[in-house]
Amino acid sequence: MNFLDRANVGFAALRMNADIGLSATAFGLGAGLFFIGYFFFEVPSNLLLHRVGARRWIARIALTWGVIASAQAFIDSPAAFFTVRFLLGAAEAGFFPGMVLYLTYWFPRRHRARMMSLLLLALPTASVIGAPVSTLIMEHGRGFLGFDAGWRTMFFLEGLPSILLAVACWTFLPDRPQDANWLVPEERQALTATIESEDRARVPDPPGLRRSLRDARVLLLCAVYFGVVYGLYALTFFLPQVVAGFEDGFGVKLGLVEVGLVSAIPFACGAVAMLWNARHSDRQGERVWHLAVPSFVGAVGVACSLYLQSPYLAIIALSVCTAGVLAALPVFWQVPAGFLGGVGAAAGIALINSCGNLSGFVAPFVTGWLRDATGDFRAGMWAVAACMALAAVLTVAFRRLLVEGGVEPGDPS
Template sequence: MRAVRAATVRLVPFLGLLYLLNYLDRVNVGFAALTMNADLGISAAAYGLGAGLFFIGYFLFEVPSNIILHRVGARVWIARIMVTWGIVASATAFIRDEVGFYVVRVLLGVAEAGFFPGIVLYLTYWFPRARRAKIVALFFLAVPLSSVLGSPVSTLLMQYGDGVLGFDAGWRFMFFVEGLPSVLLGVAVFFVLPNRPRDARWLAPDERTALQSAIDAEDARQVGGEVGVRSALTNPRVLALSVVYFGIVFGLYVLAFFLPQVVKGFERQFDTTLSLAGIGLVTAVPYAFAAVAMVLWARHSDRTGERAWHVAVAAFVGAVAIAAALYLDSPLLVMAAITVCAIGVFAAIPVFWQLPNAFLVGVGAAAGIGLINSFGNLAGFAGPYLAGWLQGVTGDFRAGMWVVAAFMALAGAIALSFRRTGPDSTVD
């Protein structure tokens, strides 16, 4: 269908750019920590707490935000989210102590709540089910690309930003600069993003009608009637998927927030020397491989129509790889194992989001997807905090990485219970 191709070209790259900025503003604190922690006197445990506090505000406002998006439309609500998170992200440049770090991280979570699940929901308005895993994977490319591109950019801004615009540290300059594009693109969203196919002026009238009718008919055929908010939030399958997503995201955010410090630790562990920019480049490697693997895995899932095994296998691979990394004796082998773990994490996520889409639609999908994402992203609080605490207690990252492996293995095991999904299915 030409309308689907047009929607892919028009929407996916633009939404991916928005998510790239979104994710970069969320995790650039991992690079800031290389010098910010010492400047502000923040311990490893305090940093882990602050990095994770983002997800408390995120958790509390995620479901209401997604329901609002469903009711008022993506154009208005995504624009609001982007402008407010960009302002808060830039304001991180002005924190002066540990408490300020905590406050700005909570506010960033509140401002951003609803963005990712809102886009996942928004994509269901535009694309047939047989193509959604690949479409979500193309959109989710923003995450590894934010690391492939953002890692060297963030570290270069830190390395050369000291004294620029009056900032007394490079990490302050980085935060300020990287928040501004989100504000500008948030304004653009209000003017260019159509809510549904029927609103797309770049489609011919017959194409708008055909695409809208095809999506509506498929939802009615595959899912049946729309369920209410309460039913979606108490659905056992939604709760089980929340646990699965928690385990996958646990690995995602421990990598995001601590991989730069793991690479820096090679200096002590393997007697290597890397500049800030060098750390950024090495950190980008796993994400480059993960980006390619994620799209190929999603395409295979769409082609076969299978979802649960694709999620489970990817999670199991990630769990084994991160555990193996703890016992390797060279930086090259450690990075190879971490790369395989990143591949497992990223390959699982786009396919995972097809599991709730198999039995949720409408406001029920808005509530259910919001709950799954908010609960799953509590791993963004628990993961960094637990990893930071264990690092402080043990002096290295080994215990924290074992916890990542355990949660990812649990996610894979539960995902297998969704081998049958549909309007009449139950968890096996």
């Protein structure tokens, strides 16, 4: 629900842009303003989660983002769109890095990439399921609950489950293994002891708040993550419009629901690639190449998609790009977990996520601006390819620095 409430604006754009007078540039700006609010509140939010516990803080985050996600149903102008998107980012800030941090409390290192891939499976699942559901609501939701457009109904309904999930988090989510009532005391002690001993062995001197924020590896990973998720957000916000543009490029006219179904295909492929790459990384005990290779393959995929003369081949190439993006993500988050600990982990992970996610502002704005300037999405997709390729190059070029950060080849942690 978190990713769907963030990304469903890409489907709403198929009708909303004309209804409230948004150009492609203005839509890209509004979609990206989400990440400006996200950026400013990310580190403080994650520090609060570390202090007060996941149960209280994740419940608070889910409640506020659910309310604001539903409030998108009432926007009536570009200014209102910009405002609500900024507030949605501020409300959601801290959720994803909080989940990255939370998993380190529960799983030994040899399992973390696979567990992270199961968490991140929510991203493609939100698109595979959300794409047809969102477009169906848009197609048939006009008049429901008094809304004058189907996209308004979609925004309102898709924000409500997050509010219910806030109640579920408050009621059921344990902060640490010590609080898990489904484990017997011996199991709680064994799991806690295993994770603490691993942390002491791998991070004997965990960096504090200031040191983690100045760590060269953290700053490098900010740049790498920016390049990887640039591709994710460009595809998330504009893939439905790219697919709808098949009519002009290939003479293939698709209905609204058909656009949703076709847009789900790359994310379904990405889900498979994500799970396989994470499991392979855990088995091999290697992170750097499992991050760099998918990023580069994704760059090649999106570049190839620009010059294919068939909509089928174009979707295959876009699926390769999406698979590359999604396969890199769960492995990426094992790299900072290898050298950060304690409050430094909370701050460092949040900083990487917030800086990297500034691509969520840059990618839709640049893609929309280039679409208005050139008349198609080709230049915008070249920018995606360049950013993903740069992420791969940086990862390989600074491999030694990252290895010194605790990502030893052949080490199953």
